[in-house]
Amino acid sequence: GQNIDQPTEMTATEGAIVQINCTYQTSGFNGLFWYQQHAGEAPTFLSYNVLDGLEEKGRFSSFLSRSKGYSYLLLKELQMKDSASYLCAVRDSNYQLIWGAGTKLIIKP
Amino acid sequence: DTGVSQDPRHKITKRGQNVTFRCDPISEHNRLYWYRQTLGQGPEFLTYFQNEAQLEKSRLLSDRFSAERPKGSFSTLEIQRTEQGDSAMYLCASSLGSSFSGANVLTFGAGSRLTVL
Numbered sequence: 238g239q240n241i242d243q244p245t246e247m248t249a250t251e252g253a254i255v256q257i258n259c260t261y262q263t264s265g266f267n268g269l270f271w272y273q274q275h276a277g278e279a280p281t282f283l284s285y286n287v288l289d290g291l292e293e294k295g296r297f298s299s300f301l302s303r304s305k306g307y308s309y310l311l312l313k314e315l316q317m318k319d320s321a322s323y324l325c326a327v328r329d330s331n332y333q334l335i336w337g338a339g340t341k342l343i344i345k346p
Numbered sequence: 347d348t349g350v351s352q353d354p355r356h357k358i359t360k361r362g363q364n365v366t367f368r369c370d371p372i373s374e375h376n377r378l379y380w381y382r383q384t385l386g387q388g389p390e391f392l393t394y395f396q397n398e399a400q401l402e403k404s405r406l407l408s409d410r411f412s413a414e415r416p417k418g419s420f421s422t423l424e425i426q427r428t429e430q431g432d433s434a435m436y437l438c439a440s441s442l443g444s445s446f447s448g449a450n451v452l453t454f455g456a457g458s459r460l461t462v463l
Contacts, residue, residue: 241388270449279437279455279457281454282451285449285451287449324389333391333402336388336389338386338388339387339388
């Protein structure tokens with residue numbers, strides 16, 4: 238079967254750095270996405286990786302290793318507004334998005 | 347453009363009633379998706395349209411569920427004879443793409459929350 242694993246919940250301190258991991262087992266791979274979802278709101282796109290390596294976008298970076306079936310989302314200089322769920326999704330060989338359950342990130346002052 | 351709009355935002359209904367949700371995608375987007383999301387879970391794919399053609403349906407989509415996208419613009423998702431297990435957030439998303447290559451980023455609406463009593 239297809240599976241996306243992420244930690245259920247993480248806690249970090251304002252101003253710090255946090256890394257949210259995602260491991261996947263899917264039938265084929267055509268890209269990995271990270272979305273942010275605040276409680277009661279729509280998911281919003283953060284990043285896309287299709288080749289191995291690091292993609293940096295401001296305070297957020299995303300890394301992919303296809304051989305290991307592994308990605309992480311790195312958030313720097315954490316702000317209170319970063320408290321949200323972070324969803325990892327993989328596009329499989331049928332170009333279908335397979336979603337993880339999300340990681341709830343709690344930022345403390 | 348105001349993004350993807352969904353209506354209603356909240357719907358409370360009694361078991362056995364029919365409900366219909368509407369989604370207005372970003373106007374230039376040709377692809378439209380319906381997902382279902384329950385608390386603490388990621389979105390579950392329900393169905394997908396390219397223009398007016400419904401190209402794929404999940405096995406999660408029982409015969410009580412039907413979706414349409416007349417004229418390739420807005421879409422409706424109808425649930426007949428609702429059950430308590432249908433209680434969830436129903437998310438619509440749209441994207442622009444002529445093929446499956448590239449990022450094909452989904453833009454989601456705020457969702458329609460259904461509560462079946």
